[in-house]
Amino acid sequence: MTTTTALTSVNPTHTPPKPTRTGRGIVFTTVNAAVFIGLAFLCAYPFYYLIINSVSANDLAALGEVRWWPIGFHLSNYEQVFQLDGLTQATVVTLGRTIIGTAATVLASAFLGFMFTQNRMWGRQFWYRFTIITMYFSAGLIPVFIIMKNLGLTNNFWVYVLPFVVQPFFIILVKTYVESMPASLQEAAEVDGANIVQIFFRIYLPNMTPILATVAIFAAVAQWNSFQDTLIYITDQNLYTLQYQLYMFLNQANSLAQAMANSGGNMAAIADAATTQTPTSIRMTISVIVVLPIIFIYPLFQRFFVKGIMLGAVKG
Numbered sequence: 539m540t541t542t543t544a545l546t547s548v549n550p551t552h553t554p555p556k557p558t559r560t561g562r563g564i565v566f567t568t569v570n571a572a573v574f575i576g577l578a579f580l581c582a583y584p585f586y587y588l589i590i591n592s593v594s595a596n597d598l599a600a601l602g603e604v605r606w607w608p609i610g611f612h613l614s615n616y617e618q619v620f621q622l623d624g625l626t627q628a629t630v631v632t633l634g635r636t637i638i639g640t641a642a643t644v645l646a647s648a649f650l651g652f653m654f655t656q657n658r659m660w661g662r663q664f665w666y667r668f669t670i671i672t673m674y675f676s677a678g679l680i681p682v683f684i685i686m687k688n689l690g691l692t693n694n695f696w697v698y699v700l701p702f703v704v705q706p707f708f709i710i711l712v713k714t715y716v717e718s719m720p721a722s723l724q725e726a727a728e729v730d731g732a733n734i735v736q737i738f739f740r741i742y743l744p745n746m747t748p749i750l751a752t753v754a755i756f757a758a759v760a761q762w763n764s765f766q767d768t769l770i771y772i773t774d775q776n777l778y779t780l781q782y783q784l785y786m787f788l789n790q791a792n793s794l795a796q797a798m799a800n801s802g803g804n805m806a807a808i809a810d811a812a813t814t815q816t817p818t819s820i821r822m823t824i825s826v827i828v829v830l831p832i833i834f835i836y837p838l839f840q841r842f843f844v845k846g847i848m849l850g851a852v853k854g
Contacts, residue, residue: 588822594612595610600818631776654713716742759832764781
């Protein structure tokens with residue numbers, strides 16, 4: 539009996555020594571880490587660049603002198619941008635459409651994805667194909683606008699929510715995820731006398747967390763970033779979204795900067811080139827305001843994202 543075997547037989551908790559790492563393994567680990575660090579830097583630097591330019595001296599930021607760290611740190615850009623007309627109202631509208639629209643899309647995707655797995659559903663295959671075909675065909679901009687107008691959805695907050703409730707791609711993900719769950723869950727519930735609605739809400743919905751978190755990420759980002767529907771369907775300024783306001787502010791950055799410089803506000807700040815608003819400072823500051831909420835929310839759902847997208851994309 540060897541020494542290692544003897545020690546193992548005497549002390550069952552003894553673990554064999556860890557294998558030593560070869561030079562090739564160390565090189566591979568180092569190169570692998572360097573590549574991923576480089577990729578992470580390439581992804582994170584644009585956001586970092588926006589932030590440091592929004593809090594740096596505006597004259598230097600306009601000249602492209604701010605690259606790695608803030609120079610002449612100040613927060614007057616945010617103070618002045620938040621005073622722009624309509625920005626607060628647009629933020630409320632965008633938050634409302636994001637929260638309500640995301641919740642409606644997630645619930646509809648979950649229910650339809652579940653129902654399309656039920657053989658007892660009348661015309662199941664027809665309705666499933668009828669829903670999926672809308673991914674490939676569209677009536678076009680003018681017919682859709684006419685439909686929205688006839689439904690009374692133009693200049694209406696619900697034009698942000700109702701057209702996005704049924705999303706075929708999300709339904710496919712949820713349907714595939716439900717099919718990967720054991721059928722015995724539903725069979726046991728039916729034996730206990732549960733109906734289809736109870737089975738959905740009490741059995742399947744609580745077990746769909748990974749795929750629903752994935753759908754929520756996609757839906758929330760789409761709702762938060764959308765501005766074309768405002769451009770097409772909305773003329774009431776009280777219903778403008780934050781992204782649409784950003785679109786207009788970016789197009790009017792030069793005139794906004796001139797208006798702020800000519801305003802009768804803080805004359806000391808206006809006289810100071812470091813804090814005087816410029817088109818560049820307006821673009822950077824508004825971009826940070828719009829991007830930051832998504833950056834903060836995404837990590838909350840990230841742990842569900844990979845599992846949900848994999849289980850929802852591969853039928854097992």
